[in-house]
Amino acid sequence: MRLQDLQETLRERVRSAAAENFNITLKQVTAEVPPRTEMGDLAFPVAFELARRIKQATGEKRPPRSIAEALKPLLEAVEGVARVEVAGAGYINVFYDRAQFLSRFSSLVAPAGSSGTLSDVDVKPKRMVEHTSINPNKAAHIGHVRNAVLGDTFVRILRAAGERVEVQNYIDNTGVQVADVVVGFIHLEGMTLDEIKALDKSLPKERPFDYYCWDLYTRVGLFYRNDDPNGEPDAERLKLRAETLHAIEEGDNPTAELADYVATRNVECILDTMERLGIRYDVLPRESEILHLHFWDAAFERMKERSVIHFAEEGKNKGCWVMPFESHTGTDEHEADKIIVRSNGTVTYTGKDIAYQLWKLGRLGLDFNYKPFRHYFDGQTTWITSTEHVRQDTTELIGARTRPRFGGGATVYNVIDSRQSYTQEVVRRGVAAVAPDVGEEASVHLGYEMVALSIAACEELGIELSEEDRTRPFVEMSGRKGIGVKADDLINRLEADALSEVETRHPDISVDERVAIAHAIAVGALRYFLLKFTRNSVIAFDFKEALSFEGETGPYCQYAAVRANSIFRKLDAGAQVSAKEMIxxxxxxxxxxxxxxxxxxxGDEIWSLVTLAARLDEAVRGAAEGAEPxxxxxxxFNLARAFNLFYHxxxxxxxxxxxxxxxxVTVAEVTRRQLALALEALGITVPERM
RNA sequence: GCUCCCGUAGCUCAGUGGAUAGAGCACCUGCCUCCUAAGCAGGGGGCCGCAGGUUCAAGUCCUGCCGGGGGCACCA
Incomplete structure (x- = not known):
């Protein structure tokens, strides 16, 4: 018996009782968890609604309490219910049979996270999650990590809820940002591709290629502005960017080859960073393939056929293909229509994104070619799109690995920060207009607010702030200005802090083990820190908070799980077996x-831990439906807190x-099981000891 | 101008229309002979921005206002 089964049974009973006793049809039966365990396990405030509706229907004024009293015996008859109380003005509070519930609950093997059999998963509609999607021109910063952790956790939550998921990390390898770094290498450094490769090889492990590009990108930003950070961009110098971008988009030339090396190396560095956090991808679709495999041309034809876009004959957008957008009223400054194809015939990012999104939903009629990009030590492979027609058979083995069939999902979740919600809306509408049968519902913008820097963090980083900046609640990060906290720097610091703590606690264990524990703690701290804020809350990054291992943190949750495990390491097998038999x-x-x-x-205190542990399924489902990790x-955290109290x-x-x-023993067992599953869905591992 | 988000304890944030609004940090007081104190217990702290409205019931929904942030590029 699962908690939600019992809840459903009770709901049904309330519904049928309302129909039979009062001739009232309830659309929804609201059930809630009472504020305190002593008040019961499930409450129905239904009597208030029934009192109002009885009065409406018959004119009879019946107090909610008497209605509740009438329903009480019906609910008491439900299997698994110990008793029912009427409380307050008319709440119906249901109390479960605690011993019986624990017995049934503990006998379930894998309540949450059981993703069914493979064939079952295969036929399910596929959920597409795109996240990370960092411009491959520099190292990842904490803002990017928020995106990746949110996306990866959402993927884990969907999988825990039994969904079939495909994870994509979009690589904008032919965009302006890559072009800027290429301008830096060619025009500032005067380097050839071979020289860049030699430089790359010579870089120290702690300051790899993506770090080098981070600094170079900042220098290019200054170069465009004639070395004045607040100056206007120099039109002559910007021409270099335009020329470079054009060459990269064109492909098949030395500049494009150089850009490909730069972008690919940055992707590798970024994937290394993400691997440290336990984040991986199924496939890396690249913009270069969207261009060269003519995805846009196909989308363009469909959009024209469906009259989704039209050619502007006159006005401000003369010569462009535009998509009307009536929800934003236009002004002189801000046009209401969204330009999809520029007057010079090139397509905007939004246009390419519509094509890409159509592919994700299997509505483009074209597919990428693919090749393996990275094999992980445990056998997982991440694929990357390719222009060349590598043998395409889906069942074909490449290096003993089968390539899955990518794309063609039922729902698309794009993890992209809220600043792009306007563009995402254009994409959603464009896609729905081309493919009305999938509609707007198939495209979900999983938006989140940015990570900015607290004033204290800026001071710690030695960033100079203007008087105006100091009065603001936070300072926005800027890749162009090089203002930001690099992901690897932060992870290194977390690992170092955790390691020194582990060393004082466990001087006896091996260095390897200490490092592994410190790593798990660092990842737990960082992931939890980024997940405890809801998506639409701006995170003003603060070192003190992010580096904390105490209070509401990942390590707190890990510690509770470690404690629970330690009980079973020390408990003798006989006691475990006899406990199981008795329960x-x-x-x-x-x-x-x-x-x-x-x-x-x-008894209430022990029981409250059981019911909380039993609510994992509900928590996973809620997080999946609300797309809110x-x-x-x-x-x-609450489960860990309750367990720590119990343990104490x-x-x-x-x-x-x-x-x-x-x-x-049984309560400890079910709690540690649920806690481990919850942490797994958050991408946080439980070390042997801490 | 239009549009989205935020405003809850000193600070940072939770809070499906339901009962006495919660947590962490900070501050104060206790608790390590114990399955590890990265822990536990206790304490002070709140016109839930303001004003109306809807509802049996509003921190939560609606309207207006005030304050803060984002977006509305032939950038991505």
Whole structure:
């Protein structure tokens, strides 16, 4: 029996009772968890609504309490319900049979995260999640990490909810940002491709290629502005960017070859960074293929056929293909229509994105070619798109690895920061206009607010702030100005802090093990820090908060799980087996001794941990439906908190009363299981010890 | 001008229309002979920005206003 099954049964009973007793059809039966365990396990405020509707229908004024009293015996008859109380002005509070519930709950093997059989997953509609999508021209910063952690966690949550998911990381390898770094290499450094390769090889491990590009990109930004950071861009110098960009888009020339090396190396560096955080991808679709495999041409034809866009004969956008956008009223300054094809015939990013999105949904009629990009040590492969026609058979083995069939999803989730919500809306509408049968619902913009820097963080980084900046709540990061916290720097710092802590706690263990534990803690801290904020909250990054291992943090949650595991390392096998037997039997034969453990104030406290642990499924489902990983993070923290309290109050192994020990052991067992599953869905691992 | 988001404890943030609004940090007081103190317990702290409205019930929904941030490029 799962918690939600019992809830559903009770809901149904309320619904049918309302129909039979009062002739009222309830569309939705609201159920809630009472504020305190003593008040019950599930509450129905339904009597208030029924009182109003009875009055509407018959004119009879019936107090909610009396309605609740009438429903009480019907709910009490439900299997698994111990008793029902009417409380307050008319709440119906249901109390479960605690011993029986624990017995059934603990016997479930894998309540959450069981993704069914492989064939079952195969036929399910595919959810496409695009995240990370960092311009491959510099190292990742914490803003990018928020994107990647949000996306990766959402993927894990969907999978825990039994969904089939494909993960994409879009590579804009032919864009302006790559062009800028290429301008830097060619015109500032005067380097050839071979010289760049030699430089790359010579760079120290702690300051790799993406770090070099980070600095170079900043220098290019200054170069465009004649070395004045606040100056206007120099039109002559910007011509270099335009020429370079054009050559890169064109392809098949030395500049494009150089750009390809730069972009590919940055992608590799970024994937290394993400691997440190446990983040991987199924496929890396590149913009160069969208161009060279003529994805845009196909999308363009469809958009013209469906009259989604039209050619502007006159006005401000004369000579462009535009998509009307009536929800934004135009002004002199801001045009209402969105330009898709420029007057020079080139396509905008939005246009390319519509083509890409159509491919994601299987509505373009074209596919990429693919080749393996990276094989991970554990056998996973990340694929990248390719222009060349590598053998395409989906069942074909390449290096003993089968290539999955990419694209053709039922729903697309784009993890992109909220600053691009306007563009995302254009894409969503464009796609829906071309493919009305999938509609706008198939495209979901999983938006989130940016990560900015707190004033304290800027000071720590030695960033000069103007008087005006200091009065603001935060300072926006800027890749162009080089203002930001690089992901690897932060992870290094977290690992170093965690390592020194592990060293003082466990001087006896091997260096390798200490490093591994420190790594797990660092990742736990960073991921949790980025997940505890809801998506539409701006994170003003602060070192003190991000580097904390205490309080509401990842390590706090990990620590609770480690403690739970340590109980079972030390508990002898016999005690574990006898506990299991005793609790299992209580499912059918009422055991007074076991039931007694759940009585009184102490019993409520133990029971509240059981019900909280049992709500993991609900938390996972809620996070998946609301596309809000923060709710699962909060749930996990609360479960860890409840377990720490439980752990502190009870001597589990030393407990002498057999029934009581059986309950405590079982509660610890179900909690550690649920906690581990919750952490796994957050991408946080549980070390052996901490 | 139009549009989206935010405003809740000193600070940073949670809070599906339901009961006495929560957590972490900071501050104060206790608790390591114990399954590890990255922990636990207790304490002070709140016109939920303001004003109306809807509802049996509003921090939550609607309208207006005030304050802060983002977006509205032939950039991505």
């Amino acid at each position: 299992q039997k209580a499912q059918h034969d009422r055991n007074e001794e076991v039931s007694k453990v759940f009585e009184g104030e102490g 923060a709710t699962l993070a909060k749930y996990t 109050r009870h001597r589990i192994i030393a407990e002498e009363n057999a029934a009581r020990r059986a309950v405590l």
